Amino acid sequence: MNDVVEIGVWHLAASYLLLAFPLAIMLWYRVPMIGETLVSLVRMTVQLIFVGLYLQVVFRLNNLWLSAAWLLIMVSVADVSIVRSCSLKLRRIALPLFGALVAGTTVPLLLFVGLILRRSNLLDAQYAIPIAGMILGNCLRADIVGIRTFYDELRTSEKAFLQSLAQGALLHEATRPFVRNACRAALAPTVASMATIGLVSLPGMMTGVILGGASPATAIKYQIAIMISIFSGTAITLAVGLWLTAKTSFTPYGVLDRTIFRSNAKA
Secondary structure, three states: OOOOOOOOOHHHHHHHHHHHHHHHHHHHHOOHHHHHHHHHHHHHHHHHHHHHHHHHHHHHHOOOOHHHHHHHHHHHHHHHHHHHOOOEOOOHHHHHHHHHHHHHHHHHHHHHHEEEEEEEOOHHHHHHHHHHHHHHHHHHHHHHHHHHHHHHHHHHHHHHHHHHOOOOOOOOHHHHHHHHHHHHHHHHHHHHHHHEEOOOOOOHHHHHHOOOOHHHHHHHHHHHHHHHHHHHHHHHHHHHHHHHHHHHEOOOOOOOOOHEEOOOOOO
């Protein structure tokens, strides 16, 4: 197979010409997102440049503790992003959700690197960091959907929830329908993606392995393994996250504590 084709600085800069199409559409239809889009593009470019330089050092040293520290930074950033996106208070939800993200990322990551790739160093930077990034990125999206659905439905259907408690249901029994709906909303996109993968799209892992010079047969094996890991990590993170955050979100009487919501969150 061929080696990876190097992209020069000026060739990369030429890719920004593609922005003419979405920006023109925004201007034509007066979509008020141009400023936000440009800021996001600048942030993406700067962040990726610095991360790329840093990861070169991490990969070269391939130190266990340095890799672990970077993974914890990734989890922490995802943690804060989820809490803020769900309009919840950081100090009330961040710690239990952090534990859920660690569990949901670590379990499939270690099995992938140790069992599937058979690496003696389970935190081998070349494999652990990109694989953890793919798992964590999907966990982030699913958790935002799942946790937001859980707490929003609890607020809008509080009477039904309180009625269940009044009839003698325990907290985990009264919240079960809300957990079920949250899991369905969060996991449905991944399930749909698995059902159409390869036919509708060539996903990131498969494309990356092919561009890296491997055969399509090898890329398919990687993609199957990473999709199973992503789905498992997403399910673990969501289930553990709902369970742990619930411990800080309800009063001793089993009633939802509305002080967990940020003051600017909708009632």
